Amino acid sequence: MKPRTPSRRFVHSGLRVLLLLAAHAAMTPGSALAASLSDTTNGTWAQLAPGGSLPGVRVLNSVILDPVRDRMVVFAGGDSLAGGGFEVRNDVWALPLYGRGYWTQLAPGGTPPSARIGARAIYDPLRDRMIAFGGSDGSNCTNDTWTMSLGTAPVWTQLTPSGTPPSARAFDTVIYDPVRDRLLVFGGSAGSSYFNDVWALQLAGTPTWTQLAPTGTPPSARALHTAIYDSVRDRMVVFGGSPGPLNDTWTLALAGSTGWSQLAPGGTPPGARKSHTAAYDPAQDRMIVFGGGAGSGSNLRNDVWALALAGSTGWSQLAPGGTPPSVRFHHSAIYDQKSGRMMVFAGYSGVFLNDTWALCWPTAGVGDDDHRPGASALAPPVPNPFTRGTTVSYSLPGTGRIRLLVHDVSGRLVRDLDDGLRSAGTHVVVWDGTDAAGSRPGAGVFFVTLDTPGVSHTRRVVLLE
Numbered sequence: 173m174k175p176r177t178p179s180r181r182f183v184h185s186g187l188r189v190l191l192l193l194a195a196h197a198a199m200t201p202g203s204a205l206a207a208s209l210s211d212t213t214n215g216t217w218a219q220l221a222p223g224g225s226l227p228g229v230r231v232l233n234s235v236i237l238d239p240v241r242d243r244m245v246v247f248a249g250g251d252s253l254a255g256g257g258f259e260v261r262n263d264v265w266a267l268p269l270y271g272r273g274y275w276t277q278l279a280p281g282g283t284p285p286s287a288r289i290g291a292r293a294i295y296d297p298l299r300d301r302m303i304a305f306g307g308s309d310g311s312n313c314t315n316d317t318w319t320m321s322l323g324t325a326p327v328w329t330q331l332t333p334s335g336t337p338p339s340a341r342a343f344d345t346v347i348y349d350p351v352r353d354r355l356l357v358f359g360g361s362a363g364s365s366y367f368n369d370v371w372a373l374q375l376a377g378t379p380t381w382t383q384l385a386p387t388g389t390p391p392s393a394r395a396l397h398t399a400i401y402d403s404v405r406d407r408m409v410v411f412g413g414s415p416g417p418l419n420d421t422w423t424l425a426l427a428g429s430t431g432w433s434q435l436a437p438g439g440t441p442p443g444a445r446k447s448h449t450a451a452y453d454p455a456q457d458r459m460i461v462f463g464g465g466a467g468s469g470s471n472l473r474n475d476v477w478a479l480a481l482a483g484s485t486g487w488s489q490l491a492p493g494g495t496p497p498s499v500r501f502h503h504s505a506i507y508d509q510k511s512g513r514m515m516v517f518a519g520y521s522g523v524f525l526n527d528t529w530a531l532c533w534p535t536a537g538v539g540d541d542d543h544r545p546g547a548s549a550l551a552p553p554v555p556n557p558f559t560r561g562t563t564v565s566y567s568l569p570g571t572g573r574i575r576l577l578v579h580d581v582s583g584r585l586v587r588d589l590d591d592g593l594r595s596a597g598t599h600v601v602v603w604d605g606t607d608a609a610g611s612r613p614g615a616g617v618f619f620v621t622l623d624t625p626g627v628s629h630t631r632r633v634v635l636l637e
Contacts (some may be wrong), residue, residue, distance in 0.1 A: 509583025
């Protein structure tokens with residue numbers, strides 16, 4: 173096993189909770205694929221059993237989906253020390269989401285960020301990198317910004333944006349705004365101070381911080397909440413958090429005049445909670461909320477809720493099949509749009525955890541992605557970026573069924589470019605930049621995915637206005 177990366181230790185006093193454990197489901201060892209998919213609406217829970225040396229148990233880490241390499245990337249977090257106290261980390265781990273999944277500790281070059289909890293990270297699709305902002309060493313918060321390239325030789329680099337940055341903070345939310353190529357920060361806390369400000373880090377050219385001044389009445393100051401990017405309606409959706417805890421829902425419209433609005437969804441809302449996770453489910457156009465805590469060290473949850481985002485919004489509690497994860501908070505989650513599943517990692521359930529779970533919904537799906545040499549191939553789209561059309565070519569070693577799909581950065585299916593039985597050799601398809609209805613989805617980053625039996629390939633493409 174690789175040596176532990178540097179960490180910071182301090183006396184811990186805030187992560188004592190009631191032990192409430194549920195039974196765990198098992199999977200075939202070494203597989204990172206969920207076992208059964210039975211319910212289109214509610215889904216099915218399955219515990220994954222990845223091979224390799226597992227990351228240490230942890231809470232309050234950052235996690236992103238690396239859609240080009242089909243893997244989950246985990247950064248930092250903290251856990252308890254024998255004899256008391258708490259350890260904060262700055263290590264990086266990756267778990268492939270297809271084929272035989274093995275955890276791997278990455279060893280990025282460059283000077284790494286300091287160890288931290290409560291940092292927030294996003295995937296920057298235009299530059300193929302992770303961006304991490306802020307966090308706490310357990311005593312003091314920071315407002316620094318770091319990038320880690322995601323290629324074969326990842327490297328840490330500290331960004332030094334122009335402009336005035338947000339104040340130091342942790343436990344905020346960060347989303348990527350693909351239409352405007354920027355990172356958005358909302359809320360967070362530093363000690364006993366809570367925030368409800370909104371900041372934008374413009375990524376094109378010289379990175380620059382700007383504080384936004386949205387219209388409307390803003391949400392109350394909060395931390396340990398969740399936020400997603402709703403790509404269909406071009407807005408940020410915020411739910412819950414602390415102090416309180418809270419169970420209110422807010423939207424920040426991003427197009428035109430940026431403005432706050434409080435949603436009043438139909439149905440019975442989830443109970444108030446903090447340090448839960450949320451993900452956008454593009455296939456069913458909804459936000460999925462899992463777990464969290466209702467108080468300081470008590471009333472932990474493992475329930476799952478869906479907020480329908482289309483038309484008249486409404487909450488509903490889901491009842492997934494399978495054995496659910498144990499109750500928990502301070503965990504992390506991503507949404508794997510290619511196979512329609514939410515991946516949950518680690519957290520605290522009375523004990524510190526490093527388990528991995530998948531909440532799966534049936535989709536057209538893809539097979540295991542083993543990236544075998546000499547198998548099918550997807551060439552880079554040309555031109556890229558493009559305005560009126562880009563050529564996508566792929567090759568097959570033999571006759572087989574394929575799907576060639578375009579998704580946006582939130583995983584919403586934009587266009588099915590090709591679907592059917594295709595012969596061996598090279599095939600060429602042109603994407604004119606429109607969706608299935610013939611409308612242009614707007615400028616931004618998109619992913620072209622070739623799905624074949626057993627192998628999947630993804631390329632990024634940028635559509636300009």
